[in-house]
Amino acid sequence: MTTRIAIVGGFLGAGKTTLILAAAKRLAARGYRVGLVTNDQGEGLVDTALAGDAEIPVAEVAGGCFCCRFPDLLAGLQRLQEVASPDVILAEPVGSCTDLIATVLRPLVQFYGEQYELAPLTVLLDSSRSLADFPDDIRYLHEQQVAEAEILLHSKSDLAAGNGTRIGRKERMGADINETPVLPISAVTGDGVDEWLDVILGQSSRNPAALLIDYERYAQAEAALGWLNAKGQVRADTPYSAREWTAHLLAMLESLCTEQSVSIAHIKVLVTTPEGKVKASLTQAGSLSWDLDSPTADTRSHEFVLNARVNATPGQLEQIALQAIEAAKPDPAARYYIEHFECFSPLPPRPTHRLA
Numbered sequence: 001m002t003t004r005i006a007i008v009g010g011f012l013g014a015g016k017t018t019l020i021l022a023a024a025k026r027l028a029a030r031g032y033r034v035g036l037v038t039n040d041q042g043e044g045l046v047d048t049a050l051a052g053d054a055e056i057p058v059a060e061v062a063g064g065c066f067c068c069r070f071p072d073l074l075a076g077l078q079r080l081q082e083v084a085s086p087d088v089i090l091a092e093p094v095g096s097c098t099d100l101i102a103t104v105l106r107p108l109v110q111f112y113g114e115q116y117e118l119a120p121l122t123v124l125l126d127s128s129r130s131l132a133d134f135p136d137d138i139r140y141l142h143e144q145q146v147a148e149a150e151i152l153l154h155s156k157s158d159l160a161a162g163n164g165t166r167i168g169r170k171e172r173m174g175a176d177i178n179e180t181p182v183l184p185i186s187a188v189t190g191d192g193v194d195e196w197l198d199v200i201l202g203q204s205s206r207n208p209a210a211l212l213i214d215y216e217r218y219a220q221a222e223a224a225l226g227w228l229n230a231k232g233q234v235r236a237d238t239p240y241s242a243r244e245w246t247a248h249l250l251a252m253l254e255s256l257c258t259e260q261s262v263s264i265a266h267i268k269v270l271v272t273t274p275e276g277k278v279k280a281s282l283t284q285a286g287s288l289s290w291d292l293d294s295p296t297a298d299t300r301s302h303e304f305v306l307n308a309r310v311n312a313t314p315g316q317l318e319q320i321a322l323q324a325i326e327a328a329k330p331d332p333a334a335r336y337y338i339e340h341f342e343c344f345s346p347l348p349p350r351p352t353h354r355l356a
């Protein structure tokens with residue numbers, strides 16, 4: 001029996017993980033076995049931890065995007081089949097990745113078509129946010145992501161003024177909307193999620209033409225991003241609120257980024273205390289949102305995972321992150337321990353396969 005794979009792309013912070021987690025619950029309620037694949041340029045992902053907490057079988061492809069780590073993607077799919085025999089696998093490529101038709105969907109169909117049935121490529125577009133403050137190359141990358149969608153989801157529709165303005169925005173982006181189904185969706189209210197699931201369960205990728213993409217510009221867009229994955233612990237002698245620590249850390253990161261004219265693509269932090277979890281994200285200055293916010297009693301320690309993708313050099317991002325972690329200490333005598341800290345800019349994409 002073939003397993004259905006739905007690849008859900010879109011720019012950093014567009015809402016991919018939130019939608020996938022909401023979709024996985026609905027698929028399970030419809031009687032499907034579901035698996036997830038997360039993906040990142042580094043290790044130590046908030047998204048993987050969230051999927052694990054939701055008790056959904058998850059495989060992580062780390063150290064590069066699906067296109068450059070195609071054998072790792074295959075190994076992840078295989079692992080999921082061994083542990084969970086999923087009917088449907090929802091796979092989230094890195095939010096700075098594009099050209100997925102040529103480098104991921106076509107190779108899967110061509111070389112592994114007997115095992116896997118590919119759903120139409122879904123791309124999320126969050127038109128509630130502007131990329132005007134990002135370099136041209138990043139806006140170019142974003143346009144390429146939208147242009148290759150087989151189904152385009154206007155994400156976070158609960159935040160939109162109206163769908164008409166959103167579709168108008170896509171027209172302004174110069175993408176061809178004539179043949180691309182466009183669906184407003186909100187993972188928060190559930191609006192559009194079942195309609196989208198009907199599409200990815202009932203239709204197959206039409207094997208559209210590959211993008212005509214300039215890999216130099218694509219590489220420059222990725223190189224313009226500073227990427228940070230960190231894990232650590234905070235300990236204090238006096239009890240403190242882990243939620244307040246999270247809010248303080250994100251406020252410090254936001255204000256340091258604003259001071260230094262660093263545009264935020266996505267900063268997210270997951271905090272675990274002995275009693276509960278807190279998770280919050282910034283997808284641009286002033287956009288703080290809480291995804292997990294269980295009321296937790298004051299604590300004397302917590303663990304955190306911090307992922308940041310911003311328009312800065314790795315050195316600049318490292319300084320910003322360390323300064324924010326120091327400033328967020330619950331009291332001057334509190335200690336923090338960093339167990340994992342990697343800060344870099346993604347290397348130029350070198351896909352394993354490119355079937356144009």
Ligand SMILES: Nc1nc2c(ncn2[C@@H]2O[C@H](COP(=O)(O)OP(=O)(O)OP(=O)(O)O)[C@@H](O)[C@H]2O)c(=O)[nH]1
Nearest residue numbers: 012013014015016017018095156186187188281289
């Ligand atoms: N209001 C609203 N917020 C949403 C919705 N979907 C996602 N968000 C918020 O947007 C932020 C980013 O969402 P993610 O799902 O982490 O985005 P992503 O595309 O997976 O991000 P990366 O993995 O970094 O590329 C989170 O704070 C979410 O709560 C939605 O439908 N409505």
Ligand SMILES: [Mg+2]
Nearest residue numbers: 016017047092
């Ligand atoms: Mg994600």
